[in-house]
Amino acid sequence: MAAPEQDTGFGTGTxxxxxxxxxxxxxxxLAATSxxxxxxxxxxxFVAADAFRPxxxxxxxxxxxxxxxxxxxxxxxVYYYRLDAPAxxxxxxxxxxxxxxxxxxxxxxVVIVELISVIELFALTLxxxxxxxxxxxxxxxxxxxxxxxxxxxxLAPTVAVFGLPPAEFNxxxxxxxxxxxxxxxxxxxxxxxxxxxMMVPVLPADWLLLLITLTVPVAGLFGLFMGRRRDSxxxxxxxxxxxxxxxxxxxxxxxxxxxxxxAWILATSFTVPPLAFYVEGVVRREEGTAGLVFxxxxxxxxxxGAVLVRQLGFAAPDPWLDVGFLLSPTSRTPADxxxxxxxxxxxxxxxxxxVATFPVGVGAAIYLEEYAPSTGLVGKFxxxxxxxxxxxxxxxxxxxxLLALALFIRFINMPTGSVIVxxxxxxxxxxxxxxxxxxxxxxxVPDSHRQAxxxxxxxxxxxxxxxxxxxxxxxxxxxTILALGRAIGETAPLLMVGLAASVRLAPNGFFDLGAAMPRxxxxxxxxxxxxxxxxxxxxxxxxxxxxxLLMNGTAIVIRNKxxxxx
Amino acid sequence: xxxxxxxxxxxxxxxxxxxxxxxxxxxxLCASLSIFVTVxxxxxxxRDAVDFFGIVSPVEFFxxxxxxxxxxxxxxxxxVSGTILVTIIAAFIALPxxxxxxxxxxxxxxxxxxxxxxxxxxxxxxIPTVVYGIFALVYVTPFLQALxxxxxxxxxxxxxxxxxxxxxxxxxxxxxxxxSAVPDSLRQAxxxxxxxxxxxxxxxxxxxxxxxxxxxFILALSRAIGETMIVVVAMGSRSRLIDFxxxxxxxxxxxxxxxxxxxxxxxxxxxSEAGFKSMFAIGLTLFVITFLMNLASNRIAARxxxxxx
Numbered sequence: 017m018a019a020p021e022q023d024t025g026f027g028t029g030t031x032x033x034x035x036x037x038x039x040x041x042x043x044x045x046l047a048a049t050s051x052x053x054x055x056x057x058x059x060x061x062f063v064a065a066d067a068f069r070p071x072x073x074x075x076x077x078x079x080x081x082x083x084x085x086x087x088x089x090x091x092x093x094v095y096y097y098r099l100d101a102p103a104x105x106x107x108x109x110x111x112x113x114x115x116x117x118x119x120x121x122x123x124x125x126v127v128i129v130e131l132i133s134v135i136e137l138f139a140l141t142l143x144x145x146x147x148x149x150x151x152x153x154x155x156x157x158x159x160x161x162x163x164x165x166x167x168x169x170x171l172a173p174t175v176a177v178f179g180l181p182p183a184e185f186n187x188x189x190x191x192x193x194x195x196x197x198x199x200x201x202x203x204x205x206x207x208x209x210x211x212x213x214m215m216v217p218v219l220p221a222d223w224l225l226l227l228i229t230l231t232v233p234v235a236g237l238f239g240l241f242m243g244r245r246r247d248s249x250x251x252x253x254x255x256x257x258x259x260x261x262x263x264x265x266x267x268x269x270x271x272x273x274x275x276x277x278x279a280w281i282l283a284t285s286f287t288v289p290p291l292a293f294y295v296e297g298v299v300r301r302e303e304g305t306a307g308l309v310f311x312x313x314x315x316x317x318x319x320x321g322a323v324l325v326r327q328l329g330f331a332a333p334d335p336w337l338d339v340g341f342l343l344s345p346t347s348r349t350p351a352d353x354x355x356x357x358x359x360x361x362x363x364x365x366x367x368x369x370x371v372a373t374f375p376v377g378v379g380a381a382i383y384l385e386e387y388a389p390s391t392g393l394v395g396k397f398x399x400x401x402x403x404x405x406x407x408x409x410x411x412x413x414x415x416x417x418l419l420a421l422a423l424f425i426r427f428i429n430m431p432t433g434s435v436i437v438x439x440x441x442x443x444x445x446x447x448x449x450x451x452x453x454x455x456x457x458x459x460x461v462p463d464s465h466r467q468a469x470x471x472x473x474x475x476x477x478x479x480x481x482x483x484x485x486x487x488x489x490x491x492x493x494x495x496t497i498l499a500l501g502r503a504i505g506e507t508a509p510l511l512m513v514g515l516a517a518s519v520r521l522a523p524n525g526f527f528d529l530g531a532a533m534p535r536x537x538x539x540x541x542x543x544x545x546x547x548x549x550x551x552x553x554x555x556x557x558x559x560x561x562x563x564x565l566l567m568n569g570t571a572i573v574i575r576n577k578x579x580x581x582x
Numbered sequence: 583x584x585x586x587x588x589x590x591x592x593x594x595x596x597x598x599x600x601x602x603x604x605x606x607x608x609x610x611l612c613a614s615l616s617i618f619v620t621v622x623x624x625x626x627x628x629r630d631a632v633d634f635f636g637i638v639s640p641v642e643f644f645x646x647x648x649x650x651x652x653x654x655x656x657x658x659x660x661x662v663s664g665t666i667l668v669t670i671i672a673a674f675i676a677l678p679x680x681x682x683x684x685x686x687x688x689x690x691x692x693x694x695x696x697x698x699x700x701x702x703x704x705x706x707x708x709i710p711t712v713v714y715g716i717f718a719l720v721y722v723t724p725f726l727q728a729l730x731x732x733x734x735x736x737x738x739x740x741x742x743x744x745x746x747x748x749x750x751x752x753x754x755x756x757x758x759x760x761x762s763a764v765p766d767s768l769r770q771a772x773x774x775x776x777x778x779x780x781x782x783x784x785x786x787x788x789x790x791x792x793x794x795x796x797x798x799f800i801l802a803l804s805r806a807i808g809e810t811m812i813v814v815v816a817m818g819s820r821s822r823l824i825d826f827x828x829x830x831x832x833x834x835x836x837x838x839x840x841x842x843x844x845x846x847x848x849x850x851x852x853x854s855e856a857g858f859k860s861m862f863a864i865g866l867t868l869f870v871i872t873f874l875m876n877l878a879s880n881r882i883a884a885r886x887x888x889x890x891x
Contacts, residue, residue, distance in 0.1 A: 041783070044682060049699055049703075059722075062721050377612075383609035404616050410805070410879075411869060418626075421848070444619060508810035508814075511845050
């Protein structure tokens, strides 16, 4: 026991001095916390100003929109924040859902225009649906035959989508046998359902096919979900029917508005069902209904502003980042330069990255959390894997690029700079991040739930699939989306695998020479012309950051919802 | 989804055990893929690096003071010195700022301030590095030039500043975790002896969390060493050794760290066999350095976790 009068080293100064010192220290720490935030915020403002050039507009233009849009929107926001928090959330969601829906629709439109025709999409969807039907039917007819079902799960989609053996396999195999002097050996194969559909000579018009392939399944899924949630089949059917009618109206209305029937159908398919479902829920719960005003006010504000500006003759700003920038390829003249091929390339890369990393990453996380033994030789190996994953997350991205260059391009001869090589390079990079975040999500599922499942005689896989995964899924999705956000901005691996600096045409297939947003931005950064540096480059950066913000926003919404529910 | 409801889970039909085993193997393969990735990185880098050392002797590589592809000079020292320069300047910014931010978040910030500042700092870590590079080139460099610093268009200072800002969230987040893990009883004991909040923060919390803070330093520096796009965009492509006679001139001029050199070699139109392979030798050097640093950081972090749990 220290004697009370012994000098402890604490509080020996006069209280005045130590208070000043404490306050100063706190202020320094606060300044440090804000330093990076403020710096980056200021830089972002500069970039945004370069991209949008707000000063190029008439002051009257700003005034009009300030009055019609900013004031009402801000007023509502303050009202929600102060007095009606649930309404604020409703406002946020009812505005966000159509925006996300429209973006998904835009993505689909790009896919249809650039990648696969509507007929191919139709054939693919039909084949997938039929194989899913076969699997479900098998489960009904022979519920006990577990191993057999595994075979069906593998075979049915293969036959329906690829044929048996897949055409590509035949080509490669026959090439090999011809090389060996045997001649083409595989002559016959079962033609896939997908190919059969493609051969049908008479098919309905594109917009009708699109209605069947996209609108009906999407609206059907939401209808099914709604029917279950509300316990009323009628509501679900009404949702399905309403959406289909509204989408079909696009045949007439689309061209009238000037966006084409396909674009109209896509837009309605992805915005109407979720929005109707959400709004119906809000009205039914009678909580935060005031928030429904918000999107109406915003839309009316924009329209009113547009009319007024035209009537009064105020000049709008002339931003670098406009529709033309988003929809045209890059160019030597700054005014014509756009980001479209790179945007398409990035979206295609995201598709490959999701397909390549999500199953493997989640599978690895399931093994490490649910299956891995902690003792014995395998246990040692598992510890090694865990340490290794942690370290891989810290390996510089440029090294992954080097790996992809050597492994995919030089070793297995994939085309240099193709979309798939770029995507695989970045996929390898984010794999450890996906695994680690999925592990955390799985670890958060309480053990008691697993024990309850085992207690009812479920096997390990049944427990994992029916108990652990559904609960961990929001967390896994959040982590994956954040990792994809990292992936979309990665540049160094793309440089290493030789992705094209500038592509005039968007890539048509995954083995085509690809472009990507960060790669395009980097090549603009090497231009010396000020119009590129402070114009096109800024517009590209803002586009990239906007996509990123959207992805992270989605992840945060999922996380918040999940945290509140649990 | 509806099929599960009619599944009779009390009986174990034939084949279920086999199916369980198949799932286990498939999942195990997924997990082992990470080992495969590491092994293939090492093998691939090492194979080409060995080829390279067959053409250029290791002595020349590790002691040469010039890196010029056009003249067949492959000394790695200027590249290493460029990397060290960037890392040191970034550390000067990120380490003190990061730790101070961690102290604020862990000891001073109200629950509300914390819930805003912490995610905001995480957002910074999510900004693509090419964007930081453009910030450095297009906005920071002209700003610093306007302040009167004799900077070249491509220079070390603004790139290093952006690298430093980029790694601040890493230092602050990991250090804050370590500080939050310090048991409250230690703080209470200090308060009980009449310590002020300042004294508790600097005299108790920071020393108790020092291993965690240290591990965050190593991890952040390893990130700075491996950072590619900022230095490629904003630092130019001339490699040079650190000039000790005129230390400040190092900041004003451009430089070429190891990562940037790899990108340049790969992007070069014509490159000799040795030049191409040198990329792998540099990559291997980089991989080994960062891998060891990460390993060390994890070791140190694991130790502090053991102490308090």
